[in-house]
Amino acid sequence: MQRVEREIQRLIKEIDYDEVTRLFNMLSGGKRLRAKLILKIAPDEKDAPLLAAIVELIHAASLLHDDVIDEALTRRGVASVNATDGSKIAVMLGDVLYSKAYSELVGFNKDIAQCVASSVTSLSCGEMQDVEMAKEFNEDEDKYLKMLYLKTATLIESAAYSSALLAGKDAPSYGIYGKNLGLSFQIIDDILDITSDSATLGKPAMHDFVEGKCTLPYIHLYKELNKEDKQRLKDLHAKTIDASETLWIKEKMREHKSIERSYELAQKLSDEAMLCVKDDIELIEILKTMIKRSY
Amino acid sequence: MQRVEREIQRLIKEIDYDEVTRLFNMLSGGKRLRAKLILKIAPDEKDAPLLAAIVELIHAASLLHDDVIDEALTRRGVASVNATDGSKIAVMLGDVLYSKAYSELVGFNKDIAQCVASSVTSLSCGEMQDVEMAKEFNEDEDKYLKMLYLKTATLIESAAYSSALLAGKDAPSYGIYGKNLGLSFQIIDDILDITSDSATLGKPAMHDFVEGKCTLPYIHLYKELNKEDKQRLKDLHAKTIDASETLWIKEKMREHKSIERSYELAQKLSDEAMLCVKDDIELIEILKTMIKRSY
Secondary structure (H helix, E strand, O other): OHHHHHHHHHHHHHHHHHHHHHHHHOOOOOOOOOHHHHHHHOOOOOOHHHHHHHHHHHHHHHHHHHHHHHOOOOOOEEEEHHHHHHHHHHHHHHHHHHHHHHHHHHOHHHHHHHHHHHHHHHHHHHHHHHHHOOOOOOOOOHHHHHHHHHHHHHHHHHHHHHHHHHHHOOOHHHHHHHHHHHHHHHHHHHHHHOOOOOHHHOOOHHHHOOOOOOHHHHHHHHHHHHHHHHHHHHHHOOOOOOOHHHHHHHHHHHOOOHHHHHHHHHHHHHHHHHHOOOOOOOHHHHHHHHOOOOO | HHHHHHHHHHHHHHHHHHHHHHHHHOOOOOOOHHHHHHHHHEEEOOHHHHHHHHHHHHHHHHHHHHHHHHHHOOEEEEHHHHHHOOOHHHHHHHHHHHHHHHHOOOOOOOHHHHHHHHHHHHHHHHHHHHHHHOOOOOOOOEEEEEEEEHHHHHHHHHHHHHHHOOOOOOOHHHHHHHHHHHHHHHHHHHHHHHHHHHHOOOOOOOHHHHEEEEEEHHHHHHHHHHHHHHHHHHHHHOOOHHHHHHHHHHHHHHHHOHHHHHHHHHHHHHHHHHHHHHOOHHHHHHHHHHHOOOO
């Protein structure tokens, strides 16, 4: 991973604008999940660290724009760029990182470059759908999962697919692995927003629903409720909810096993992913750790 | 140009998201200056319309983000996307168009793809510098021109350079043509913000200075003023100014020939551009029309 960090620093330095370097170095790098995947899938390819650095720049850019859109004040425990330097600078810094990533991407073969570039189109469409869908209560599970795929899973899918291409491995299998890893990761995230306390999350619990996001457990719950309770749940959507309302939702979810059902889907997607890379212990380990995480 | 419009529509359709199609079709296409340049420089290349479509998508994306940054309510006489659908949607629509453009760009040879992609990095850095520089009065002409080059001229430069590459022409000469065309276009724009009335401009006159932008005539004027008047000009920077203050600035500019000096630089850049493409009557005609425009 040191090679990836060195490549990232080299690319940022090449942009040759002190303000970009300063702002970028204030960002938390996060887990570098996408970079780790690429190095694990193509460990012996000399261009793998550069590909990993490109994908991490794209991920960083998407988070910058995501924070502008969500008006988020913190990201990974540090103040977001839109909080410290304003949303204008956050939009432009994102554009700088995206374009630098693309400039480097064109050095790769066309299949790799196109796969990564088009995943950003999906990602941005997913983000738009997320904003649109938060405007009203959504009970359509397929629609929700499609948005989740676009918004969260396509970049992980393309990281896995493109690094498999680079290493001459079976790209479609690795692509499914990446897709399912991304989807189940996000479903677990959505569950934790409901089951964790706010101290653990670093944000108020059930924040998704307050923000208008009907995640899988809410969609499941809605299906199971009687007509009157359906309306009650809808009425709480996208509003600040008090302790008794929070409790009601949680009790109803317990009664109808909404969390368990959502978890089962994450588990099923994760199992499918394991079958795609069944000889690769390290990739399976990533899945196992992810599905077990409790924060 | 019909071939370019068809390519643009094809790319938008390929994104396969109705909301994107709807929003994109609400945008005004503008003059399509960059696309016209590309078709004039590479008229016989079968990929020229696609390259032109890509560059126009990039330009549209940059304007979407520009409008978010400037909080502009109109663009080319129609309501901006951030005004009608909010800045979140405008940011994401920009990202969708950028990424679609890049996905297509990777099909071109590496020199062309890299030239266009890296011009977007310059463009975004220029936009960041513009925001930074508007925070205080800037009297540094070189710094201003460097920002202008990055923000306005690099994409026109890369359109000219890359289409010359495509046609097997002398790319560096066409690059200088594009750069100087972009710079002198913007200098004329900055002059018109001062000399035109608000009805012609469709926005309040001297809006740039009110927004904090010290364009060339203001930089020139500042150099010529005595100490007391220097302070007076600085005190007016980035504020709403009344009729008597507007008049004072215009009179001082007349006295010190600040508009003429700025116009001379635009003319000089335009002359240099003509020398670079001296056999190409159509490209020279574009320059002449541009330098003469009065609105």
